[in-house]
Amino acid sequence: MGRRETPTKSTRGKPKGQAAPGGLVLRSYAAVVALALLTVGLLNLSFEPFGLWPMAYLALVPWLVLVCACESARRAYVFSYIVGAAFFASSIYWLFLVTTAGALVLVVIFAVHFPLMACPVRHLVRRRGWRLALVFPMIWVGSESIRSLFLLEFPWNLLGHSQHRLLAMIQISDLLGAFGVSFVVAAGNGAIADALLHRWGWPQSPRVSFVPPRPLPSLIVAGALVLMNVAYGVVQLQIGGRVQQVGPRIAIIQGNYPNYVDDHPELPTPRQRADRYLALLDAAEADHPDLFLLPETPWYMFLNKEFLDANPLRRSRWMYDSHECYAAFRERAMAYQAYVVTGSMSEVATPLDLRASERRYNSAFVFTPNGEAPQRYDKIHLVMIGEYVPFRFGPLRFVYLWINRMGPFYSEDFEYSLSAGTEFKTFQMTGADGKSYGFATPICYENVMPYVSRRFVLDDAGNKRCDFLLNLSNDGWFLHTAELPQHLAASVFRAIENRLGMARAVNTGISCFIDPDGRVHDVVTVNGRAVGPDVDGYRVASVKVDPRVTVYSRHGDWFAVSCAVLWGVFYLDYVVGRARRQRRKKGPAE
Numbered sequence: 001m002g003r004r005e006t007p008t009k010s011t012r013g014k015p016k017g018q019a020a021p022g023g024l025v026l027r028s029y030a031a032v033v034a035l036a037l038l039t040v041g042l043l044n045l046s047f048e049p050f051g052l053w054p055m056a057y058l059a060l061v062p063w064l065v066l067v068c069a070c071e072s073a074r075r076a077y078v079f080s081y082i083v084g085a086a087f088f089a090s091s092i093y094w095l096f097l098v099t100t101a102g103a104l105v106l107v108v109i110f111a112v113h114f115p116l117m118a119c120p121v122r123h124l125v126r127r128r129g130w131r132l133a134l135v136f137p138m139i140w141v142g143s144e145s146i147r148s149l150f151l152l153e154f155p156w157n158l159l160g161h162s163q164h165r166l167l168a169m170i171q172i173s174d175l176l177g178a179f180g181v182s183f184v185v186a187a188g189n190g191a192i193a194d195a196l197l198h199r200w201g202w203p204q205s206p207r208v209s210f211v212p213p214r215p216l217p218s219l220i221v222a223g224a225l226v227l228m229n230v231a232y233g234v235v236q237l238q239i240g241g242r243v244q245q246v247g248p249r250i251a252i253i254q255g256n257y258p259n260y261v262d263d264h265p266e267l268p269t270p271r272q273r274a275d276r277y278l279a280l281l282d283a284a285e286a287d288h289p290d291l292f293l294l295p296e297t298p299w300y301m302f303l304n305k306e307f308l309d310a311n312p313l314r315r316s317r318w319m320y321d322s323h324e325c326y327a328a329f330r331e332r333a334m335a336y337q338a339y340v341v342t343g344s345m346s347e348v349a350t351p352l353d354l355r356a357s358e359r360r361y362n363s364a365f366v367f368t369p370n371g372e373a374p375q376r377y378d379k380i381h382l383v384m385i386g387e388y389v390p391f392r393f394g395p396l397r398f399v400y401l402w403i404n405r406m407g408p409f410y411s412e413d414f415e416y417s418l419s420a421g422t423e424f425k426t427f428q429m430t431g432a433d434g435k436s437y438g439f440a441t442p443i444c445y446e447n448v449m450p451y452v453s454r455r456f457v458l459d460d461a462g463n464k465r466c467d468f469l470l471n472l473s474n475d476g477w478f479l480h481t482a483e484l485p486q487h488l489a490a491s492v493f494r495a496i497e498n499r500l501g502m503a504r505a506v507n508t509g510i511s512c513f514i515d516p517d518g519r520v521h522d523v524v525t526v527n528g529r530a531v532g533p534d535v536d537g538y539r540v541a542s543v544k545v546d547p548r549v550t551v552y553s554r555h556g557d558w559f560a561v562s563c564a565v566l567w568g569v570f571y572l573d574y575v576v577g578r579a580r581r582q583r584r585k586k587g588p589a590e
Contacts, residue, residue, distance in 0.1 A: 023201035024069040030440040032070060033061040036079050040086045047091060048485035056162035057188040060140075064132060064193040066126045067118045069203045076122060077115040077308045084114030091157050094481035098261060102384075106152060113143045120570035125197070126204040127577055130199075132190035133218035135570065140186040141179050142567030145560035148179075148450070152384065155448060157486060159185045164489040167518050168233030169226075170496060174550040177450055178493040179560040184225045191215070191222035240499075240517045240546060247468060247545040250503045251284035251292045253277060254511040254524045256536040259476040273299040274320045278328060280538050285336050287476035287540035290431045292332070295507040296343035296362070296444050296474040300326040302589050303365050304346035305373060329374075333367040339429050340367040341441060343472040346378065361418040362387060364441035364472055368426050378421025379443040381452050387418045424455040426466050437467045437545070442494075447471040447502075448487065449558060453494040457553045464553075468501040469494065476508045484510050492518045498553045499546040509535055516546035 003299040042059035045052045063083055070076035082343055088107045117139050126129045140159065148155030160181030163169045172180040195215035197203060202212035253275050255350055257268060268276075277298045284292065302308070302322045313323045320328075325344075333340045346361040368374070379387075381459040426440045445501035446471065447453060459465040471491060488510045495502045495514045502514040510530045512523040522541040523530050 015274045023203045023205070024065075024197065025167050026066065026070045027205070032066055032075065032079055035066040036083045036479050038064040039066075039083055040090065043087050044090055044107050046159075047157050047482075048489050049482045051162075051165065051485070053162050053166060056159060056185050058192065060136075060186070060189040061192045063114075064121065064136065064189065065196060067122050068132075068193070068197060069200075073122065077118055080114040080118040081111050082109030091486075094478040094483040096323070097476050097479060097481070106154065109146055109152060110154070113147060114573070117143050120424065120567065120574050123574035123577060124570060125202075128573075129202070129206045129213065131213050131218050131221075132193045133187050133221050134190070135473070136190035136193075137186040137564045138566045139570060140562055141183050142564040144179060145263055145557060145564045146181055148414065149560065150414065151558060153381075153449065155450065156490065158182050158490075161486075161489045161493070164492045164518070167228045167237060170493065170518055171233035171236040172229050173493050173496040173518075174236065174499060174548075174552050176559040177497055177557055178490075179227075179557065179563070181493075183559075183563070184229050187222045187225050191218040194218035205248045217477075227349055231320055237517055237520075239548075240515075243547060245515060245547075247501060247543045248290035248429065248433075248437055249288070249540055249542050250470075250513075251281070251287065251289035251538055251540045252503050252505040252511045252513070252522075252524065253280045253284065253292060253294045253298075253538050254505060254507065254509060255280070255295070255298060255533065256508050257476055258479050258508060258533075259474065263324075270299040270301075271320050274325065274328075276536070278332075280536070281332065281340075284540055285338075285539040288432070289338055289540050291335075291339040291341060291429060291470075293470050293472070293505040294340075294342035295505045295511075296364075296472040297345060297432075298342065298474075298507060299325075301344050302347050303329075303342075303344040303374065304348065304361075304363065304376060306349065307347045310349060329365070329367045330371060332368055334371045337369045339369065341365070341470055341472070342367075343443060343474070346376065361421060362418055363421075364443055364470075366441075368429075369581050373424075375427055377423075377425045377427075377441050377443075379418075379446060380421045380424065381446050381449050382418055382420050383445055424452075426456055438465050439468050439470055440466050441470045441472060443471075444473045445487075447473075447489045447494050447504075450494070453498055454553055456555055457498045457500065458549070462549070464549050466498075466500060467545045468503070471502060471504040473504065473506040474508075475501065478508075480508060480533060484508065484531050488512070492520065497550065499548045499550050501543040501545060503541075503543050511539070513539070513541050513543060515544045516548075 039059055039062045039263065042055045044050065046056035046059050063080070066079060067076050085107055088110045095106065120139055121136060124135050125132065141402055144158050148158065158178050160170065160178040163181055163185065170181050194213065195218065198212050198215045255273060257273055277294060281292050299320070301320065303326050308323055308326060314321045316343065329340045329342060342365055344363055344365055346363040347358055349358045351357060363379065364377045365374040426438050429437050431437060442452055453469060456466045457464060475487060491502065491504060492514055496518045499516040501516050505511050510523060513521050522539040524535065524537050524539050526532070526535045529535055
């Protein structure tokens, strides 16, 4: 760390607020490495399982100083990539438990976002002299929107997710989505970085008469954003307390069965798993719920009529035949006069389709008290590599075959890629109070994807057709790691964005209820623990119903996409400015 020599001989007459001649310059590798490690550490502390939310307002400051003050632009970009790779690898380490290749691809691609952000940040500070408190939030949210809404579509550990416990702070999500909270937190990082750069010397003067921006306006802007955000949140919480109503009683059923890619003969058999789940369901009936909710594929079975009609009953002491599973759910729904919602596989034969002889789906089934055939929703947003391999059909099938061989579930005689559903389907139920309710069943990571939950909410006329969400998930693939609380943190924002109550039934946890204002309650715990190898059970509670139709439900991620466009404009300004400087350097020589 040092100061750059400048032609200025004296500081007399320097305008008030101007930094000393020669701005901050980072020449030492040790200083650069220390700042990079500090950002990675603080970012990880900000998110679950640590959940130290104040760290989120400081985490990106060391990286911003590194980017703006590093003597070499190339070094700044290289270390930015290292920061990105280290952060993503350490915060989603649990993904390596399932697919090392898939996790590496995700880390390698997402790490690129950091140097891509570093380019316009460095340019706007060093060449334009702009405040980070103003431009950095746009760049950061633009980057989050790209990795969340396009290409790999993985909105995990967004900066705003670090604030999921602060209800007043996150209510703005009903306007701008989780990205709005990220914007406010990023502005705080930018303001602190502005203050440090002013104190230590602005990294580079864009012109001789340049006066570094004073830190006070940056701090005021960031502080005002936080205060306005909290004020809006307090008002919305008060409104919600008046308009929210008590909905149907739901029993969430949680087993605790880790899943593994390879075989583990010592694990419980499907029949043992089924017996435990059904025993928990029967125990929960004592509280007279209107609906029983089981996780995504609590054990391996097929419940769709096409499969059952095509396959005869096969009894086994080791596993439940799908016909028996179907009968168990149907009989309980009728006996308890309640709805039973469970995850299951679906398989439909397609003998006339030359591309595949059958199609399989990850589905949710709704069994009704009147004993009719269950209704079904097929998961639309499938997880790449985990549930499908891209390019299965079409001219790039050779790429599919290559990737498929490296997949975690590859087998010579088994096609594990699923097909995606096509309809954002909602279901109707009647509660014990005689009222009719609409609900939807996002499966697994669908409740992480903002656009999925939003598509369930409104009908073609713009009226709210969905009163609450039932999230069925199986997080057993990630054992009892940080993935569980991180998944819950993302789920909180889906409830607020659309003002929908939510009930979650998750194999291995965390199963709970979430109110339309994001409050988490009635968590399935054992001895006060929500995560652990022996945590299973059930909870029965009423889901809250909120009649409000939000701006986010109507207009979606307009704010995040706008930030992405501005990020592109800033980057274009960097590219044009660099090209002009190159032409000026060549001019005299020519």
